[in-house]
Amino acid sequence: MAGIAAVIVAAGRGLRAGADMPKQFRPILGAPMIRQSLVMFLEHPNVGFVQPVIGRDDVDLFQSSTAGLQPLPPVFGGATRQASVRAGLEALAARAPEIVLIHDAARPFASAGLASRAIDAARQSGAAIPALPVTDTVKSVDAGNRVTGTLDRASLRLVQTPQAFAFALLLAAHRKAAAAGRDDFTDDAALAEWAGATVTVFPGEAGNIKITTPDDFTRVQAASFAALGDVRTGSGIDVHAFAPGDHVTLGGVRIPHTHALTGHSDADVALHALTDALLGALAEGDIGVHFPPSDPQWRGAPSDRFLRFAVERVAARGGRIAHLDVNIVCEAPRIGPHRDRMRETIARLAGVALDRVAIKATTSEKLGFTGRGEGIAAYATATIRLPWS
Numbered sequence: 118m119a120g121i122a123a124v125i126v127a128a129g130r131g132l133r134a135g136a137d138m139p140k141q142f143r144p145i146l147g148a149p150m151i152r153q154s155l156v157m158f159l160e161h162p163n164v165g166f167v168q169p170v171i172g173r174d175d176v177d178l179f180q181s182s183t184a185g186l187q188p189l190p191p192v193f194g195g196a197t198r199q200a201s202v203r204a205g206l207e208a209l210a211a212r213a214p215e216i217v218l219i220h221d222a223a224r225p226f227a228s229a230g231l232a233s234r235a236i237d238a239a240r241q242s243g244a245a246i247p248a249l250p251v252t253d254t255v256k257s258v259d260a261g262n263r264v265t266g267t268l269d270r271a272s273l274r275l276v277q278t279p280q281a282f283a284f285a286l287l288l289a290a291h292r293k294a295a296a297a298g299r300d301d302f303t304d305d306a307a308l309a310e311w312a313g314a315t316v317t318v319f320p321g322e323a324g325n326i327k328i329t330t331p332d333d334f335t336r337v338q339a340a341s342f343a344a345l346g347d348v349r350t351g352s353g354i355d356v357h358a359f360a361p362g363d364h365v366t367l368g369g370v371r372i373p374h375t376h377a378l379t380g381h382s383d384a385d386v387a388l389h390a391l392t393d394a395l396l397g398a399l400a401e402g403d404i405g406v407h408f409p410p411s412d413p414q415w416r417g418a419p420s421d422r423f424l425r426f427a428v429e430r431v432a433a434r435g436g437r438i439a440h441l442d443v444n445i446v447c448e449a450p451r452i453g454p455h456r457d458r459m460r461e462t463i464a465r466l467a468g469v470a471l472d473r474v475a476i477k478a479t480t481s482e483k484l485g486f487t488g489r490g491e492g493i494a495a496y497a498t499a500t501i502r503l504p505w506s
């Protein structure tokens with residue numbers, strides 16, 4: 118027995134969330150919920166196997182939601198959550214992991230630290246679940262809405278996932294429950310308790326919420342919008358001179374022209390200015406610091422990678438790109454016919470919607486170096502949102 122496995126339960130229909138697809142495939146904060154749930158476990162240094170459990174009708178949704186990720190091939194769930202977990206456990210049986218974490222895909226914000234605590238707790242007790250104290254007063258009521266009592270909240274806990282178990286213990290408990298005809302356990306701890314295990318609790322996370330209703334989606338978006346309130350704006354300027362050639366690259370788009378642009382990489386002034394605007398918004402130096410023009414590896418290189426680098430820096434800071442705006446100054450070539458392709462290219466590189474990218478162009482009325490047709494200039498502005506720090 119070796120290793121840690123995670124079963125991600127994503128076979129529910131999620132009808133309460135009121136959408137045209139199961140809620141676990143709906144985007145939340147920019148990515149499908151199931152993707153966010155999977156990524157945490159796939160990137161966790163101690164988790165060796167990640168086993169998704171999905172509905173039979175959701176294969177296409179699963180593939181499109183998890184493109185580029187490499188969990189184990191999904192297995193199909195059953196009619197109940199309990200049956201779905203069991204399907205995931207049976208799929209892992211041949212690997213015989215030491216510990217298994219069972220996690221609901223509807224909790225996309227569980228942290229890697231929570232998973233680490235789950236693993237440690239399961240190693241100690243064999244069965245451990247994350248729990249939060251109850252801070253509201255809890256009443257029991259009868260069918261007539263009359264209060265019948267006030268519960269002692271000190272002895273109550275709100276339970277989350279991932280729930281962690283010795284794999285052999287949980288698999289045996291699931292097989293025993295199935296053999297006994299029980300299919301009504303709503304979480305694995307209840308099933309393990311029924312099978313005779315002692316289950317312990319460890320601290321859960323307030324942010325590890327379960328997304329259930331349409332209101333939950335709205336609330337999360339609103340909270341994240343408020344949290345990303347540290348709005349920054351950066352500017353970038355770039356100039357490259359014309360040289361003999363037959364095309365220029367602007368905004369990642371190859372445009373036939375009577376001249377080429379010369380200089381750093383492919384001399385794409387638009388992408389260079391944008392890269393500097395993003396780095397400026399982050400206050401993380403400029404393009405020359407990160408990609409020195411003296412380094413021969415950047416000669417003639419496509420400028421995609423510079424912009425991608427800056428985009429990744431924004432993501433690494435937990436930020437989002439709100440808007441990108443580029444002004445290109447030249448007498449020729451004409452920019453208008455290429456504007457849409459530039460916007461599409463930049464939106465794709467930056468991972469933002471098309472309506473967050475603007476490309477504008479102007480001549481300089483034959484004045485200055487751009488007016489004399491000696492080169493092209495670009496001015497860019499990037500607006501990003503960072504979490505408060």
Ligand code: MG
Nearest residue numbers: 355356381389
């Ligand atoms: Mg440049």
